Amino acid sequence: MDKPTLPKGTRDFGPATMAKRQFILDNIRKVFQKYGFMPLETPAMENLTTLTGKYGEEGDQLLFKILNSGDYLKNADATKLETRNSKQLTFDISEKGLRYDLTVPFARYVVMNRNEVAFPFKRCQIQPVWRADRPQKGRYREFYQCDADVVGTDSLICEAEIILMIREVFKGLGITDYTIKINHRGILNGIAEAIGAAGNETPMFVAIDKLDKIGEEKVKEELREKNFSENALTKLFQLLNVKGSNTNKLAVLFKEFETIASGQKGLRDLRLVFDFLRDYGSDESNVELDVALARGLSYYTGCIFEVKINNVSIGSVSGGGRYDNLTKAFGDKENLSGVGFSFGVDRIYDAMEELNLFPKDAQVSSKVLICYFDDESFRYGLGVLSKLRQAGIASEIYPDLSKIKKQLDFANKKMIPFTIVIGSEEVSTGALAFKNMTNGEQQKLTIDQIIKQF
């Protein structure tokens, strides 16, 4: 029989990886809840009617679809079968799909529970999502998202708190060198108007979104092909290249947008977010107004965010923004304004590995392994083990009578930092050989003395 394999693009998380992932997730969860976000979990499977049409045509194709149970071909359309029309047949033989993100299930939840939910509703959700994307380095078919959203208010306090939360999560993780880029849909619209490209926003946004990757000249080339004038391009890069502090950028842009309402609204919103930060006793550190930040524009309507950890080979690790039409896709008439953001756990994990930031004690192994020479000391060891656990110390006993060397090797392999070795002498005196597996030091101590060491 062939050795079993994993489906393409999926991963097992063994103990060592789990400990580090848990460290990241616990940190995020703690901060979310400290800021009043309440946890939600939705099913892995959603009706395809819930999922399709929400992620564009490409997204629909990346949905994992679940085959109906039982005799699924019974009522399938004959023509579709005969012509082998995979695309059309799908809806005859499949009515469920796997969650593609956490936003659509959240919107579905809000619509279904409108009367029970207390608005403004702050929810956090930490669950895996699935996409039938072509797997490649850093891109998986199953990965976790960690979302926090507030719906039912357009207060900019939510934007300020997103900045505070990102900072607090990174502080907890030991990540110090990072940039929270912020921009506003209104500013982008204002720029389009200022350079005489109103009505032509989309190609402009698509091009400048690539500025980081392809550079100024290529962006200009692309826009020339879209019939942007040289004057417009000069003006565009004059605006995109405004340097200095956020305050300075705001001041320059306020002048440029003197007669442009949408641009002014964007600037006022950002200024208020920065003011709020000061009211919190904080400041703008790590926050950079980046007028070239565009991010999937069709979706967002106000502030947008993107977070990069500096000096690592990894793209953005978090992003989000304000949207106004979350529940409309489900026939909701009321306009629920919301703002949210998402942490990418896999990318944070990779960045922390690259920066060597995981604490040494991000381990989940036992702290102590009890080793023994014979059945009598084994039995005695069980009482010792009980006392350790009663003191809350994660510990275990080697389950089979084996050579001491084998038992100690096992402790090393499992990265258990301490061992207690028990023989007949230890049983009679109660002075136990307590060994530090890291530096090899050994002491004779009673169990009570050992417990005090922790």
Next chain:
Amino acid sequence: MDKPTLPKGTRDFGPATMAKRQFILDNIRKVFQKYGFMPLETPAMENLTTLTGKYGEEGDQLLFKILNSGDYLKNADATKLETRNSKQLTFDISEKGLRYDLTVPFARYVVMNRNEVAFPFKRCQIQPVWRADRPQKGRYREFYQCDADVVGTDSLICEAEIILMIREVFKGLGITDYTIKINHRGILNGIAEAIGAAGNETPMFVAIDKLDKIGEEKVKEELREKNFSENALTKLFQLLNVKGSNTNKLAVLFKEFETIASGQKGLRDLRLVFDFLRDYGSDESNVELDVALARGLSYYTGCIFEVKINNVSIGSVSGGGRYDNLTKAFGDKENLSGVGFSFGVDRIYDAMEELNLFPKDAQVSSKVLICYFDDESFRYGLGVLSKLRQAGIASEIYPDLSKIKKQLDFANKKMIPFTIVIGSEEVSTGALAFKNMTNGEQQKLTIDQIIKQF
């Protein structure tokens, strides 16, 4: 547009439910890790070659299968399509399925990682599983399993520790009235031999497994139909009805099994498990030798467990046992003995609701909501909020300027236990109105005094 719905047999877990589920899961996770079990997570999707043939024919039909991506009909067999042979076509158009339990993925992991894993390997795994079962009360198509297994040792210390862990989890949850039923495959075989039914074990096990539900007379009827003699039935119920302490039952059965090796082995194993409990400084409380306990026999080879919470309308909430052939299904030649058990979170949840056992503070809402009269006090409130959070107190501010009544109603709806109400007087004096929302009491306190109250 129709209101969206959830797929049959699946559930959302809103904030209130999540808090209680988290309380259960955190407890289980803590105990697992205290006993040296290391966390593992496997993908939701497995290859169908990994899953099929492991759960019997019925199980195979209950697997959720995932439709292949792209033009899945392209290479499908023409005859299968023409004859609408759903069963046969499945393997042409689907190569992945959703995890049905945590045991098979664990076995797959062990086989794939044989050289990296330190044996004996203690792993715990807490993840959802999916079964296309007909949904009914207490039975869902997506539900969590919490498994702990040790593989690579046949030491009975593992069985003793399972008992200790179940007790410690229940203690943490406040569940006091429960029974851990234990039996041994050897005892069941011994009984079959003792009543002259050797070779005829299966119908006997199937029948006595139902004793709880259908009673002695119906079991006898069923066995008469299978040609069990009256003598055999009399002897059978003489053995099943042995009363008294575990010690007494063991003594009676040792006499009965004087010449029956398999039965003696089972009794010796159980006696050793009980002895180990005493070595741990514990005893047999809550543990009941139940010789009628059979549990999915094909699978287990040694001790078997089942846990019931008494005086609730819910079946067993945990079960497990020893098995010898975990990895054989994946072509592994070495015989890895293992023992494991699983907690059913949904059933524990239902039982705890029925017994009203959830602590009042199994809430995840903020502890404090800051309310305010105007923009000035709102701005001032942000500084207050910062101080609360710096002290680790989960708290939030109402995001929109609204009537105080609306803000206080919001606190009540979200079950936030305290509010701080700020107006111009509070801003100028720093003496804040701190209100206990449960009893309505209000005090004027500084922010430092408020923090000290927590």
